[in-house]
Amino acid sequence: MLCLRAASLCRLVGASQALTIAHRGPIELFQHLCTNAPRTIKVMDVDHLLWLDLEMTGLDVKNDQILEMACILTDRNLNVICEGMNLTVHQPDSVLENMDDWCKLNHEKSGLTQAVRNSKVSLAEAESKVIETIKPHLKGEVVLAGNTVYMDKLFIEHHMKRLHSLLHYRIIDVSSIKELCRSWNPQCFVEVTKLKRQLHRGIDDIEDSIKELQYYKTHLFKTF
Numbered sequence: 001m002l003c004l005r006a007a008s009l010c011r012l013v014g015a016s017q018a019l020t021i022a023h024r025g026p027i028e029l030f031q032h033l034c035t036n037a038p039r040t041i042k043v044m045d046v047d048h049l050l051w052l053d054l055e056m057t058g059l060d061v062k063n064d065q066i067l068e069m070a071c072i073l074t075d076r077n078l079n080v081i082c083e084g085m086n087l088t089v090h091q092p093d094s095v096l097e098n099m100d101d102w103c104k105l106n107h108e109k110s111g112l113t114q115a116v117r118n119s120k121v122s123l124a125e126a127e128s129k130v131i132e133t134i135k136p137h138l139k140g141e142v143v144l145a146g147n148t149v150y151m152d153k154l155f156i157e158h159h160m161k162r163l164h165s166l167l168h169y170r171i172i173d174v175s176s177i178k179e180l181c182r183s184w185n186p187q188c189f190v191e192v193t194k195l196k197r198q199l200h201r202g203i204d205d206i207e208d209s210i211k212e213l214q215y216y217k218t219h220l221f222k223t224f
Contacts, residue, residue, distance in 0.1 A: 043140035044168045048081060049074050050134060050142045053205040054152045055112055057091070057099040061158045065095050067107065067116050069126050070203040073134050073142075078214050081137055086203040087126040088112070090119040110201050127160040134166070141168035147175045147209045174213050177220075188219060 052071040058064035066089055073082035096113055107113045134142070144153055149171050157164045181189040195211050 044170070045138050045140040045142045047075055047139060048137060048142050049076065049078075049145040049172060050167070051145045051206045051210060052149070052152055052156075053146055053203075053209070054155055055107065055201070056155060057095060057103055059100075059151065061154045064155075065089075065091055066123055066126075066155060066159055067091060068112060068201070069130065070201075070206050071130055071134070072203075072206050072210065073137060074145075074210065078210055078217065082133055084203045084206060085129065085133060086201070087121055087129060088115045088119040089121055089123050089126050091116050093117070112201060123159060127163050131163055131166065138166065142166060143168050143170050143172055145172040145174070145209070145213075146206065147173070147178075147212070149173050149175075172213075174209050174216075177216050178212070181216075181220075185220070188216075191215070191219075 050071060050073055052069070054066050055068040056064050056066055068086065068088050070084060070086040071082075072080060072084040074080050096116065099107065104113075107116075144156075144167050146152060150173060153164075153167065153171060156167065178189065178192065181192065192212055192215050195215060196208050
């Protein structure tokens, strides 16, 4: 046990410091480690939410590509800090031809497919634009918000690592609240469903997500 404890201390604080503190009792040792252990936890920006929506060629993170990125920065009360931006990313026809059937149908219908063909913006340029816009407002890592936003975050992590480095590990997924309403407050679920326009373009989807959370804030999360 003594050898195991010594090895653990060496990993945490280094060999020289481990020799100094190894004799201490468990409570004193815990207090020392809490005070002096290396700081690896990053600060979360508690003032802002980054609402972001991606339109992709499919849901395979490694093989599908990002076609459009839209974002709005709000405060925690859903007041807009940065007006929305919508960036269409150029992709070659070879990518567009390999979209899944749902994407082919809906992206053609919304006009996104043609907009992607016409765009001169690369994904790296779109990523830089978003970072340049939001970073001056941030005090730490920002929480990502949206509908089923975990999927957007997976694509960000794989395709836009610089933007991903600004994101906190927590997310606000409005879709989770909707599913709870479906089970526990069916009338609220019916009403909030009417807010969704189903346009399947980035900025429209974000605006709908914010309106949806505003509805929940008013009707479900009343303050007293």
